[in-house]
Amino acid sequence: xxxxxxxxxxxxxxxxxxxxxxxxxxxxxxxxxxxxxxxxxxxxxxxxxxxxxxxxxxxxxxxxxxxxxxxxxxxxxxxxxxxxxxxxxxxxxxxxxxxxxxxxxxxxxxxxxxxxxxxxxxxxxxxxxxxxxxxxxxxxxxxxxxxxxxxxxxxxxxxxxxxxxxxxxxxxxxxxxxxxxxxxxxxxxxxxxxxxxxxxxxxxxxxxxxxxxxxxxx
Amino acid sequence: xxxxxxxxxxxxxxxxxxxxxxxxxxxxxxxxxxxxxxxxxxxxxxxxxxxxxxxxxxxxxxxxxxxxxxxxxxxxxxxxxxxxxxxxxxxxxxxxxxxxxxxxxxxxxxxxxxxxxxxxxxxxxxxxxxxxxxxxxxxxxxxxxxxxxxxxxxxxxxxxxxxxxxxxxxxxxxxxxxxxxxxxxxxxxxxxxxxxxxxxxxxxxxxxxxxxxxxxxx
Numbered sequence: 001x002x003x004x005x006x007x008x009x010x011x012x013x014x015x016x017x018x019x020x021x022x023x024x025x026x027x028x029x030x031x032x033x034x035x036x037x038x039x040x041x042x043x044x045x046x047x048x049x050x051x052x053x054x055x056x057x058x059x060x061x062x063x064x065x066x067x068x069x070x071x072x073x074x075x076x077x078x079x080x081x082x083x084x085x086x087x088x089x090x091x092x093x094x095x096x097x098x099x100x101x102x103x104x105x106x107x108x109x110x111x112x113x114x115x116x117x118x119x120x121x122x123x124x125x126x127x128x129x130x131x132x133x134x135x136x137x138x139x140x141x142x143x144x145x146x147x148x149x150x151x152x153x154x155x156x157x158x159x160x161x162x163x164x165x166x167x168x169x170x171x172x173x174x175x176x177x178x179x180x181x182x183x184x185x186x187x188x189x190x191x192x193x194x195x196x197x198x199x200x201x202x203x204x205x206x207x208x209x210x211x212x213x214x215x216x217x218x
Numbered sequence: 219x220x221x222x223x224x225x226x227x228x229x230x231x232x233x234x235x236x237x238x239x240x241x242x243x244x245x246x247x248x249x250x251x252x253x254x255x256x257x258x259x260x261x262x263x264x265x266x267x268x269x270x271x272x273x274x275x276x277x278x279x280x281x282x283x284x285x286x287x288x289x290x291x292x293x294x295x296x297x298x299x300x301x302x303x304x305x306x307x308x309x310x311x312x313x314x315x316x317x318x319x320x321x322x323x324x325x326x327x328x329x330x331x332x333x334x335x336x337x338x339x340x341x342x343x344x345x346x347x348x349x350x351x352x353x354x355x356x357x358x359x360x361x362x363x364x365x366x367x368x369x370x371x372x373x374x375x376x377x378x379x380x381x382x383x384x385x386x387x388x389x390x391x392x393x394x395x396x397x398x399x400x401x402x403x404x405x406x407x408x409x410x411x412x413x414x415x416x417x418x419x420x421x422x423x424x425x426x427x428x429x430x431x432x433x434x435x436x
Binding site: 001002003004005006010011013014015016017018019020021022023040041043044045047048049050052053054055056058059060061062063064065068079082083086087093096098118120121122123124125127128130131134135137138139141142143145146147148151153155156157158159165166167168169174175176182183184185186187188190192193197198200201203206207208209210211212213 | 220221222228235236265268270273276280281282283286297300304305311314339340342345349356363369376377384394401402403406410411418424430
């Protein structure tokens, strides 16, 4: 085989990073700056993600300005009030912070930028454009974990309001809004699992062979 | 900090895997089986991905049956004829294989399974459901690279036809269709870059500070 050959020991490092990666819900962030060189390394990891047609359809807004983050937080509060009504039968919803917008040093808004020209590989499934941006998000997230930086994915936001606050071009789509910061702790298991909000699904229940017809996990 | 602490040497391994990961367009696959234990490790990596609300909204169909893969390939051929018309002014489109459906040992159809109950964090941005599945795809892709396995992402497909061939539940959404196999070569740069189909964008051109207003890369 031509190209870099990876060995078992290296696979084990990746496995460790993947298994120890966590979603930080927002409570565990420390008041500690992220050096610019580290942030650039995270973005560099994102930019090496696969993108259908090598379209690289991603744009990143690095937000440190507190007044802008306070506007985003206002947007979260409005949306979270709506969410509380949806979960009124599950009062434990209130225990979660679910954002780290102003108690992290850096927020990152990651957008999908559609192309005005046709893109190779995107002519039949146009969702593969924004999906490519998600792959970049995961690269960044894993590199953040390797840098011992926690990530909070804030999705309780009104996309149009966020675009307005950030003066985003009308055609751009917000894919992910992340809060990044060093943390007190990476928990052993996901915080929503520890809180008994959701259970981990078994691998067997999620795998089918050849088709959905018949049994899973033959 | 509580939890696993990662060191520079370990970050470097992740960086290497991320930077050496490639999209295999389909020509370089070898006729060599993927052991079941290795395939399980790839799926295990996918299952450790973040998902908004710890919803784990993913399902995997592992396809080895050749007759099913031939039906998928027929679907690709029809869609690719449409694509050729779209790219008729760029005849170099014809040089690319763009799929490895029947010349790999394993295909993997990865679906988003919507929940019938509200999901924490998905009440305002419902795309965060399928986006979570993409994060799982990238985990799997990186672990494949660490296993020295190539990945071809086939997106020139009609989603409804693929669902029909695989007897997928009507509510499921096809997020990614991957062909997996050992390869002759991992190229130094993306195959579409080497073929001068697309150029790599500069990091500076993709980053904005605080908002889109004003200059990028301050």
